[in-house]
Amino acid sequence: MALAAVTSALSAVQPYLSKLIIDDGLLGRNFDLLAELCAAIVALAACGFALGAVNRLLYVRVSGKILFAIREDVYAHILQLPPQFFRVRPVGDIVTRLDGDVAEIQRFSTDSVLAVVNGVLLLVFSAAIMAVMSPELTLVAACILPLHLFLRHRARRHVSESTREVRESRGVITHFLVETLGAAKAVQSAGAERWERERLGDLNQGLLRRVIRQQLVGYTLGALSSLLSHLTTAIVFIIGGWEVIHGSLTVGTLVAFTAYLARGTGSATSLMGLYTGYQRAGVSLKRVQELRDAEPMRARRGGVRVLAARSGPIRFEDVRFRYPDSERDLLENLTLNIAAGSKVVLFGESGVGKSTLVDLLRGFAQPSSGRIVLDDVDLADYDLQSVRRRIPVLETDPALFRASIFDNIRYGYFDAPAERVRDMGRKAGVEAFALSLPQGYATELGSRGVGLSTGQRQRIAVARALLSSPFALVLDEATSNLDVAAVHAMHDLIDQHLGARTRIVITHSPATVPRADRVLELRDGRIVERERVRAYA
Numbered sequence: 001m002a003l004a005a006v007t008s009a010l011s012a013v014q015p016y017l018s019k020l021i022i023d024d025g026l027l028g029r030n031f032d033l034l035a036e037l038c039a040a041i042v043a044l045a046a047c048g049f050a051l052g053a054v055n056r057l058l059y060v061r062v063s064g065k066i067l068f069a070i071r072e073d074v075y076a077h078i079l080q081l082p083p084q085f086f087r088v089r090p091v092g093d094i095v096t097r098l099d100g101d102v103a104e105i106q107r108f109s110t111d112s113v114l115a116v117v118n119g120v121l122l123l124v125f126s127a128a129i130m131a132v133m134s135p136e137l138t139l140v141a142a143c144i145l146p147l148h149l150f151l152r153h154r155a156r157r158h159v160s161e162s163t164r165e166v167r168e169s170r171g172v173i174t175h176f177l178v179e180t181l182g183a184a185k186a187v188q189s190a191g192a193e194r195w196e197r198e199r200l201g202d203l204n205q206g207l208l209r210r211v212i213r214q215q216l217v218g219y220t221l222g223a224l225s226s227l228l229s230h231l232t233t234a235i236v237f238i239i240g241g242w243e244v245i246h247g248s249l250t251v252g253t254l255v256a257f258t259a260y261l262a263r264g265t266g267s268a269t270s271l272m273g274l275y276t277g278y279q280r281a282g283v284s285l286k287r288v289q290e291l292r293d294a295e296p297m298r299a300r301r302g303g304v305r306v307l308a309a310r311s312g313p314i315r316f317e318d319v320r321f322r323y324p325d326s327e328r329d330l331l332e333n334l335t336l337n338i339a340a341g342s343k344v345v346l347f348g349e350s351g352v353g354k355s356t357l358v359d360l361l362r363g364f365a366q367p368s369s370g371r372i373v374l375d376d377v378d379l380a381d382y383d384l385q386s387v388r389r390r391i392p393v394l395e396t397d398p399a400l401f402r403a404s405i406f407d408n409i410r411y412g413y414f415d416a417p418a419e420r421v422r423d424m425g426r427k428a429g430v431e432a433f434a435l436s437l438p439q440g441y442a443t444e445l446g447s448r449g450v451g452l453s454t455g456q457r458q459r460i461a462v463a464r465a466l467l468s469s470p471f472a473l474v475l476d477e478a479t480s481n482l483d484v485a486a487v488h489a490m491h492d493l494i495d496q497h498l499g500a501r502t503r504i505v506i507t508h509s510p511a512t513v514p515r516a517d518r519v520l521e522l523r524d525g526r527i528v529e530r531e532r533v534r535a536y537a
Ligand SMILES: Nc1ncnc2c1ncn2[C@@H]1O[C@H](COP(=O)(O)OP(=O)(O)OP(=O)(O)O)[C@@H](O)[C@H]1O
Pocket: 083, 084, 087, 323, 324, 325, 326, 330, 348, 349, 350, 351, 352, 353, 354, 355, 356, 357
């Protein structure tokens, strides 16, 4: 701020020097003074540039830090949000806010806040010098100012609205790209390439219309402002010129006055332009704030207990659950006891609530009444993170990250000793294929585990689960992509290494699960005990 003040003061002196050059140097026929004044102009300008550079550097660094902090803070917050949030909010929308909107805020704050300080100071300096040189001309110029303000005020709603519309359109397009490119194979399988391309075309058209509207609003505002500025200059020349012709004002003063006027109105216009920028950044700030305002997941009571690294009994006591936007209970007075170390098969019609049951068990959703008890302690008394880490879920399509096979195994357990990670890899059968790859365990996987078969990816997920010393392991249709032999191989593997741990196997074909202790059906929101099916020897 101090540097900006000095820079503005330096640049405000310049026109006054030109007044001295004209009145005392030229008209006063004093060449030495003229030369000195010219040297002073150059020296002041050089100082101004140097200070400006230092100031800009400092400013960008500080504002960059602040803005990256915003992005990291919002990102960290989003990672704490419940599945519900991601269900209703397309990922493209989140990306646009985190990327485009945060960048918009950054652009505004880096470019504009400094410009505001400079603009205000320059305006104040110019106005002060102008008032000293010619109070009546200053008054004339000041009369136009309210017109400017009125204009900006009238445009306010259009600016915010057009900006919000553009941002939303961008969000929709990002989501479209994320969704269709993420499922490129499905698009190709359906032969829908042309359809999708046309859809993108339509979305682009919509965006273009909105961008044009936004540009028109901005252009009209700028044009009207500059028209008002020209009007002011013309009036000042007419009145000031009349005074010069009649000898009540010096030529130098009129020249310097118009230079100050140009600076003053220039900074007034750019300040008002910044006001428009401020409104745009405000729209972005609001969009980012919306993400920040979403409620993170919390246990009903913030527990601190850590779930044991060995199995214990699991009890659902009279659990009732409904999704916030649903009209009926999905689970009703559900009661279920699972003994420590047993292997339980759970089946039931699609959509009956099996995966929801697992979400409840892992604290991704809270029962509306009743309670869940792990190891004789209410789930709400546990630290949620320990519950999720100790109850891993194997799903149909395990989440693998763009990292080495090694890091994918120890994901979430980054401080596990390398020997243990490799040991789990060996037990889960990862080693068998990893060592045949060019870089072994260090081989980088594509973002979605490209290059590995479903079975191989499952093995990495199993190795990760083994590494977690689970309290219980859940297989949520984990094997539905595998053939019968692979299903059995998977169960052999799990039962061999996790035979003493509780295993909950959710499947649509209970008959294919070997060595199950119990078979349960979820039906109409309750658990029904079924006969054990002996599918094979
Ligand atoms: N976050 C959510 N908000 C609202 N409703 C949801 C949510 N998640 C799931 N549902 C609904 O709850 C019901 C149960 O879903 P759930 O995924 O638990 O079924 P499921 O038994 O696992 O089915 P499937 O065998 O197909 O995997 C479904 O009707 C589903 O549409």
